[in-house]
Each structure stands twice: as structure tokens, then as C-alpha cells.
Amino acid sequence: MEKDNPATKRSRDRDDKHHRSHHRDSHRRSDHKSSSSRRDERERSFEREGSRDRKHRESSYEEVEAKNKRKEREESEERGEKRAKVGEGNREEKRERRRFGDKAKEEEEIEFSNAANSGDPVQNVNINKQKKDAFQILKPELEVDPESNPHFDARMGIDKNKLLRPKRMTFQFVEEGKWSKDAEIIKLKSQFGEAKAKELKAKQAQLAKAKADINPNLIEVSERIITKEKLKDPIPEIEWWDLAILVSGSYDDITDGVLTEDKLKKEKITIYVEHPRPIEPPAEPAPPPPQPMKLTKKEQKKLRTQRRLAREKDKQEMIRQGLIEPPKPKVKLSNLMKVLGSEATQDPTKLEMEIRSAAAEREQAHVDRNIARKLTPAERREKKERKLFDDPNTAETIVSVYRINDLSHPKTRFKVDVNAQENRLTGCTVISEGISVVVVEGGSKSIKRYGKLMLRRISWAEAVKEEEAGDEDEDKPPNKCVLVWQGSVAKSSFSKFSVHECITEAAAKKVFADAGVAHYWDLAVNFSENEF
Structure with a gap:
């Protein structure tokens, strides 16, 4: 195996590193692409849901609109049925009016029908309203809808239409005199026109109102019938109570007021007392009303408190x-x-x-x-007069006769005259030699005040002329005033109070004789204090 040189190894490592970075970037790009696709998919789903909601809303709007149209159609059908019923009622009304000969209303109905046949909807609505007002087609309405009541049970079988059905007219009697009054009104209309008929109607309404105000529970009170007293029978020869016990039946058996036993019917005399038959008086006066109970001061105060509390309670309630x-x-x-x-x-x-x-x-x-x-001046004057003087219409007339030894002093004469006039007394003052007589007539209050003046306030002993005071004899009695007589009479004998100066007693007595009270002078002259 051939061994790699370092340059080749470094290039391979660089290529591997580049490949890994490229793979990582591509993976990142794929992730970004997937997230954006998911977002787009989500937006598309939202759009699909929004379109479904719009379709649902549109369908609901269509349903509501269809429901409203169906409701309007039902209401129009119901109005059509009502108009048909109204038309049937109007036709029935026209047939009734035609049967009774009411031509004027029939012509008015023809005008309504002609106008209704025209195509103007506004005019038709007005005509229907006029018809409704004219014929008063009323539909009864319930004050409370039964279905709105939470305790209403539909299973009870309560029909709402039966509740709305108007009640039938019940049988009613015609009031007495109704047809005669209507006939009289029609007769007055034909003779004198509407004014006389209206006047008669107003008079009848007033009579009906007056009768309605009368309480039927009250008992009619009429004047008491006074039976005339029968004339007394003439005095008989013998009384009926003596006739039963006398043997002869007459008073001839009685001599010198003595009656013997043999002339009496002893069997008629018993231990029983016979009473005459009672006779009712012709007009017995009514018994006096019960007197009100007298309350003490504490009870009166308590009653005032209760009344005040009751008034305050009524005020609070109002x-x-x-x-x-x-x-x-x-x-x-x-x-x-x-x-x-x-x-x-x-x-x-x-x-x-x-x-x-x-x-x-x-x-x-x-x-x-x-x-x-506060009282007005006139009311104060009237109140003062009521306090000082009696009512002349109801008060009795009282007479006082005073005897004065000497009334020659002008000061005392002025007091006697002016006080009598101020107290509204009538009478006279007669002044003569040796004696003066004052007679006053009036109410009890005035007579009482005048008596205090004559008997207490005036000092008669000092009221003597100064020129006569020195020549006064010691045997002459002191000057004084005494009340001779006081009493009530039926009416006054004098019209005003006057003062007369007389020289002789005959002239003084003539003043009283002219007024018809000459005995007043005799009482004063013959009066003696020793008698009392």
C-alpha cells in the first residue's frame, strides 16, 4: 500500500472539512425550507377555515332573510284575512242599513268603496282608517299575555282566541220612562229645533245627578202632623163617675153637701183605683239632646296632644x-x-x-x-260691642228705678245722663222739689254697669251745691241714691234717655203716665228703707 504524502493528506482533510460544512449548511437550508412550508400550510388552512366561516355566515344570512320573508308573507296573509272579515262586517252593516233605509250612510259607503277600488295605496289606507273609526271595529286585547306568565301551562288547554273573543251582550231591562223621554226629545226637535232638545237633555242630566247624590239610606223626614184638639163637651147635669155610685142618678139627693150611705151603691165602691184613659198631647216637644261631657284640664291637654299627633301623621302620609x-x-x-x-x-x-x-x-x-x-278695626269694634252689650234681639229688657234726694248738681246730672246714653239705655230722669227719680231700661250688662255707677261710684253726699251747703238744715237727711225696684218687662216703654225738670209732683207723674208707667213714680214716692 502506497503511503500518502503530507500534502495529499492535508488536501484530503480540507476536502472532508469542506464537505462536512457543506452538508451542515444544506441541512440548515432544508430545515429553514421545511419551517417556511409549514407556515405557508398553516396560512392556507386559515384561509380555508375563513372561507368556510364566510360561507356559513352567508348561508345563515340567507336563512334569516328567508325566515323574515316567510314571516312577512304570513303577516300579509293574516292581514288579508282580517280585511276579509272587516269587509264581511261592512257588507253586513250595509245590508242592515239598507234594510232600515239609511241612505246617507250607504252613499258614504259607496264613495269609500269607489275610492278603495282606485290604485292609490295611501288613499286606501286612509279609507280603511276612516272605516275603522266610523264603525268602531274594536278587538279586545288582554292586559297580560298568558304565555308571558312564567306559571302558564300550555297543557291546560287554554285557548288564547277564546279569551280574546268579545263577550256577548247580556239581557238588560229598559229604564222606566226612557222611550217617553226619547219621544219627547224627537217632538221638541221637530217643533223647536236642536236648542230646545239640548236644554231638555241638560235639565234631565241635572235631575239625574241630584237623584244620584241623595243617600238612599236616609229616612225622609216630614213635618209633624199636629192633630186638632177636639172641642170640649158641655158640662153635664151629673158627672159619669158620680152616676155609677148614686142610687137616684142625680145630685138631688145631696142636701147641704151631705150624702147619706143609703143613697150610695156600696157594691160599686171597691179597693181599686180607677185611672182615666191616657190621652197623648197634641204636640209633645222633643227631649233635650245629651249634654257634652265636661273634661278636666289634664284630659283637655291630652286630647289636644292626640289631635296634634294625628295631624302630623296625616301630613307625613301625604x-x-x-x-x-x-x-x-x-x-x-x-x-x-x-x-x-x-x-x-x-x-x-x-x-x-x-x-x-x-x-x-x-x-x-x-x-x-x-x-x-289680626282683627280689622270693624271686627275689633264688633268684638268690643259683643263684650259690652247684649244682643238686642235675644236679650230680655230689664228695668231699674232709682230714687235720689237731690239731683240739682250739674256734675252728677251730667254723669247720670251721659253714662245712660253710653250704655245704650232708654228711660228718663225726672227732677222735682225734694225727690228725683231715674228710670233706665236695657240689657243685663248695661244695667249692671249703670247700677255700679249709681250706687257705688258717685259720692252723692258731696254732690251738693256750695251755696246750699251753708244753708243746709241739720235735720235734713243726707243726699243719697237707693234702688227702688228692678225687674224684667216684656218691652221697653221709652225710645231714648231724656232729662225732665218739673216744678210740681203732678207734672213729674205726667211724664211717666205718658209712657204708660205711672206706677214707677208711685213706687219711688212711697218707697221707705225701713220696710226692707
């Missing part, structure tokens, strides 16, 4: 229902942070102005309420 607005929170500077919280720190200046304006509004509302409750 606020809860939304009938009235809830009151605004009463915000003050003292409770600002407690009510508003964090809102108070956002704009404190503006908030303070709002709070002060709200407080001013509340104060003004309080003042306005007080002004609204």
Missing part, C-alpha cells in the same frame, strides 16, 4: 304619597355643619347669605300670619 312637598330643612348658623356637612365648606359666604335670607323669610312669614290673624 308627603310620603307625594301629594304635598316636604318642608325644607330649617338651617341656621348654629346647626350649619350638622345639617349640611361637607357642603358647608364649599362656598361658606354664599351659604351664609342663603341662610340669613331664609331666616328673614321665616320671620316675615311669621309676621304675615300674625297680621292675617
